[in-house]
Amino acid sequence: xxxxxxxxxxxxxxxxxxxxxxxxxxxxxxxxxxxxxxxxxxxxxxxxxxxxxxxxxxxxxxxxxxxxxxxxxxxxxxxxxxxxxxxxxxxxxxxxxxxxxxxxxxxxxxxxxxxxxxxxxxxxxxxxxxxxxxxxxxxxxxxxxxxxxxxxxxxxxxxxx
Amino acid sequence: xxxxxxxxxxxxxxxxxxxxxxxxxxxxxxxxxxxxxxxxxxxxxxxxxxxxxxxxxxxxxxxxxxxxxxxxxxxxxxxxxxxxxxxxxxxxxxxxxxxxxxxxxxxxxxxxxxxxxxxxxxxxxxxxxxxxxxxxxxxxxxxxxxxxxxxxxxxxxxxxxxxxxxxxxxxxxxxxxxxxxxxxxxxxxxxxxxxxxxxxxxxxxxxxxxxxxxxxxxxxxxxxxxxxxxxxxxxxxxxxxxxxxxxxxxxxxxxxxxxxxxxx
Ligand SMILES: Cc1cc2nc3c(=O)[nH]c(=O)nc-3n(C[C@H](O)[C@H](O)[C@H](O)COP(=O)(O)OP(=O)(O)OC[C@H]3O[C@@H](n4cnc5c(N)ncnc54)[C@H](O)[C@@H]3O)c2cc1C
Ligand code: FES
Ligand code: FES
Numbered sequence: 001x002x003x004x005x006x007x008x009x010x011x012x013x014x015x016x017x018x019x020x021x022x023x024x025x026x027x028x029x030x031x032x033x034x035x036x037x038x039x040x041x042x043x044x045x046x047x048x049x050x051x052x053x054x055x056x057x058x059x060x061x062x063x064x065x066x067x068x069x070x071x072x073x074x075x076x077x078x079x080x081x082x083x084x085x086x087x088x089x090x091x092x093x094x095x096x097x098x099x100x101x102x103x104x105x106x107x108x109x110x111x112x113x114x115x116x117x118x119x120x121x122x123x124x125x126x127x128x129x130x131x132x133x134x135x136x137x138x139x140x141x142x143x144x145x146x147x148x149x150x151x152x153x154x155x156x157x158x159x160x161x
Numbered sequence: 162x163x164x165x166x167x168x169x170x171x172x173x174x175x176x177x178x179x180x181x182x183x184x185x186x187x188x189x190x191x192x193x194x195x196x197x198x199x200x201x202x203x204x205x206x207x208x209x210x211x212x213x214x215x216x217x218x219x220x221x222x223x224x225x226x227x228x229x230x231x232x233x234x235x236x237x238x239x240x241x242x243x244x245x246x247x248x249x250x251x252x253x254x255x256x257x258x259x260x261x262x263x264x265x266x267x268x269x270x271x272x273x274x275x276x277x278x279x280x281x282x283x284x285x286x287x288x289x290x291x292x293x294x295x296x297x298x299x300x301x302x303x304x305x306x307x308x309x310x311x312x313x314x315x316x317x318x319x320x321x322x323x324x325x326x327x328x329x330x331x332x333x334x335x336x337x338x339x340x341x342x343x344x345x346x347x348x349x350x351x352x353x354x355x356x357x358x359x360x361x362x363x364x365x366x367x368x369x370x371x372x373x374x375x376x377x378x379x380x381x382x383x384x385x386x387x388x389x390x391x392x393x394x395x396x397x398x399x400x401x402x403x404x405x406x407x408x409x410x411x412x413x414x415x416x417x418x419x420x421x422x423x424x425x
Binding site (some may be wrong): 018042061113 | 167169259
């Protein structure tokens with residue numbers, strides 16, 4: 001069986017997988033990181049979004065073997081060790097950007113990538129476009145967009161520190 | 162998904178050998194089409210040959226052409242200052258494919274090898290008269306697309322890069338399926354070293370095609386008004402739950418006009 005060595009949330013891991021094992025299966029089933037969700041399993045909903053070498057990807061549409069040698073960040077890796085939330089998580093809480101919470105890990109990971117890659121700042125419309133890969137069945141998106149908008153100055157201030 | 166073997170060769174020669182020795186082997190680029198296909202068990206490869214370590218990604222711009230490595234992902238093309246300067250329509254097309262996560266993985270080579278009848282890149286390749294380079298040869302766009310999901314590629318042939326002549330003017334407008342963002346109708350118009358060329362994706366039953374009547378009209382007068390008298394038969398148009406054939410035929414005219422307006 002192929003072996004995959006990767007870094008997940010800063011910790012090194014070496015895992016035996018099958019060729020067909022998906023990255024999301026490796027994370028959830030082999031490493032017990034169940035914060036990354038599977039909504040559709042057909043590349044549509046974005047519940048499974050994680051960062052691979054700093055870029056957001058759908059973990060249900062990447063093979064674990066493709067991630068060999070990569071550095072992965074999941075929703076579990078965003079908060080600080082002492083439990084202080086990432087500004088994006090804090091703003092999701094502040095702006096009531098979740099209801100059932102199923103889409104939330106993928107939304108937050110997609111949003112963190114979106115904001116980090118756009119230091120010039122994003123308009124509401126650009127944020128909505130940026131969320132094209134993420135579906136939410138509960139909130140109607142308005143509060144998610146508000147949360148992301150509010151997280152922008154906090155994330156950029158943090159990055160500038 | 163059925164299980165399969167997996168190999169990640171570190172040279173093009175090794176990748177070609179791995180594919181050539183085995184009819185059931187399948188190349189893997191960004192996986193944004195292949196992995197969903199494997200999940201549906203529509204394909205059962207013996208092994209998957211990952212092309213990511215062959216050094217096939219990157220963009221080179223010269224005075225008259227833009228060459229994009231097969232493994233270059235859509236996000237990289239969309240963000241490239243060089244592509245934005247040389248062929249802004251191409252950067253915009255790449256930036257409109259799917260969503261950010263799809264663009265971070267999906268590649269130009271994968272899109273062209275797959276030749277989905279609703280995919281965006283085939284229209285740019287055909288309208289700009291690009292050349293597709295493989296491990297064996299160079300293929301002109303006009304010879305490459307051979308019907309939906311069908312191309313001139315032989316079994317085991319690997320696309321290595323695509324070279325686009327820089328047009329004087331070009332634009333791509335997509336009337337997108339709001340759920341997948343694939344083209345219901347997408348039109349790429351260009352005028353430049355290859356003359357006036359108009360390629361339509363999403364609409365035709367045979368995949369991407371050149372809209373020769375629009376090309377003739379635009380060659381006489383490059384203006385949105387030139388499209389007014391041009392119609393296209395619904396006979397060979399796709400028809401599905403999203404749009405009927407006559408609706409798609411109508412959209413071809415509307416979107417071609419918008420594309421000419423956008424190209425300026
Ligand atoms: C949700 C979603 C939305 C999408 N929306 C759009 C859209 O709006 N417009 C659009 O155009 N596309 C869209 N796509 C498709 C996307 O662009 C894919 O990335 C692309 O079609 C395939 O590229 P890939 O690199 O992922 O290829 P893969 O899935 O890895 O491979 C596809 C096929 O090409 C073959 N192949 C790959 N690379 C090569 C090569 N270099 N030489 C020879 N054969 C090769 C493989 O063997 C396979 O058969 C979407 C996909 C998803 C999941
Ligand atoms: S579970 Fe991956 S996109 Fe829906
Ligand atoms: S909060 Fe329920 S799906 Fe988004």
